[in-house]
Amino acid sequence: MKQLPLKILPQLTDYPERFKKLYYHLYSNSSASRAETIISDLSKLLLVALSSQTQTIEPFISGMATANELLIPLLIKRFPKIVADNDKFAMDNASLRAGLLAINDLDLHSAPAHLLGDAFQALMGPRLRGDKGQFFTPKSVVRAMVEITAPGANAKVVDPACGTSGFLSETAFFWKNKKIKPGYLIGIDKDADLSLLSSALLEIVSPEKYRIYNQNSLDIKRLETECLFEADVVLTNPPFGAKIAIKENSILQQFALGHIWIFSKGKWIPTNDLRGSQDPQILFIELCIRLLKPGGKLAIVLPEGVFGNTNSGYIWDYIRSQGTIEALIDCPRTTFQPSTDTKTNILFFEKHQSNTIKRGLESTFVAVALNCGHDRRGKVHKNNDFECISREWWEGKKGKRSNGGCDVHFWNRCQITNPYYLVPRYYDKTTEKLLTQEAAPLHGKLISFSEMLDKGWITIRKGHEVGADAYGTGDIPFVRTSDIANFEISIDPTKSISQEVYEKYAVEQNLKSGDILMVVDGRYRIGRCAILNEFNYQCVVQSHLRIISVSSETPIESIELLYLLNLPSVQREIRSLVFIQSTLGALGKRIKEIKLPLPAKNDQWRATLSRFSQVIYERAKLLQMLKAFDSYEVEL
Structure with a gap:
């Protein structure tokens, strides 16, 4: 050695x-x-x-x-x-x-505690394995959650999935920076190594004012023997994922959310039957609420699936029976990258003593973060919306209309129109404001796809899957989501299909020059569009694309619709309508809710459209001419 x-x-x-x-x-x-x-x-x-x-x-x-x-x-x-x-x-x-x-030789006792804590957090967090659903919570997210919940003097703060003690350490820094009398920090983690690391870090930042328990947080009967309940604040990012589902009946039976619920007469009702398994993040929601004292506050990171799955409605009925949904933050997809691509959001909750589920329209505060301080590769950059979001939250609480010194306002009070669909960006009023602003120079009014369908101006139909066996059997393009970029269709010849396969779908797809293809499923390309032309309309379109045809009665042409769909505000509108289950997103029926400005036919618009149309057409023509220079390719 x-x-x-x-x-x-x-x-x-x-x-x-x-x-x-x-x-x-x-x-x-x-x-x-x-x-x-x-x-x-x-x-x-x-x-x-x-x-x-x-x-x-x-x-x-x-x-x-x-x-x-x-x-x-x-x-x-x-x-x-x-x-x-x-x-x-x-x-x-x-x-x-x-x-x-x-x-x-480091002076650990006199060194600034937050420097030591940050050093260990930054080093160790990204090296934790994700096979147990544990992922390092970025500092920007941790700080925002602590600052928004704002633990007060002598508060008991609990993290039942404390990992490297990021939330607890940040709480200690918050108390010190705000000159608030420190409370008591409690962490729980069943991983012995992480419990030891958390203890070491908290010994630096909050000596004698903490306790870390190395045990299973979901075994509530065991937790009841310790002083873990009646918390003022619970902050956590629990492990999540179907691969680590909880199956032990001894654990499931301790939770209302460990039982089967049925939907009847407009609400979810619990039964006495246990589920076969439950995802850990669902049980952690109930655990966190039970750890709180009446009036206590919870901030929890959850995968987006919890916020939008049709069969997750019972979770929200349970949450509403225990308290109030105070706020929602939509996190950018890069938040936990490069560790995981799972899309997450943040729920802020306040516990009350009533067990009555609120009915009717509900309103809550919503903020949408587009930047988290690093890119998908983990490279740090200056754009960090979470700093502005937390700052603006407290400016609003003080009655000021400030945006916290940021370029835009993030928080809006929004009506929750569907009690079982709480994806934050879906309710974000900023999107509507941006659409209105972009419509103004066009002197147009907003119109939805639903209205355009009702008027017979457009039709929308789905593509098909031809099967992998059909790939490479001919020269007719099979257009997939990866082929849509920069308004054009980039054909992959290895996925081309035979005339026989083409004829099987040609009548139903009925493609023609001027049809628009929009990506509606996938990871990063949802909302991207391209237009078919006289050179490439003979093809078959994949099922993850929608074919949008413009009728002769429509007041706008296909090329106009393509331009409008790619306006920044419309692309953000499409983003707000996407629901991401784990890592894959889908637009679904919400495609009908897309809104875009219907422009006035003035000289400025005609000039803009003329330039755009010319570029699109000339490029298509040049690409077709380049095909004449294709040489025989030798397969390696």
């Missing part, structure tokens, strides 16, 4: 850089290769450094004793609620000595 030198790091005052270099050095040179092992041992080393017992650890540094012989007893004595009697270091002693030397 390769031995590590005792001095492996320069004297960095940049804590994130210090921990990062240490982590990578241990990963490359120690006997440990699993991130969880390194995290666990680094957490113990952090506690050793916090113990400030230099004389006690000197024999280990000099090589006269092993870590398990000397350091573990020290930790058990100093941190009996954190380190168990059977705890052990997993890495070799040479690596542990190097690691301890690297951090032991």
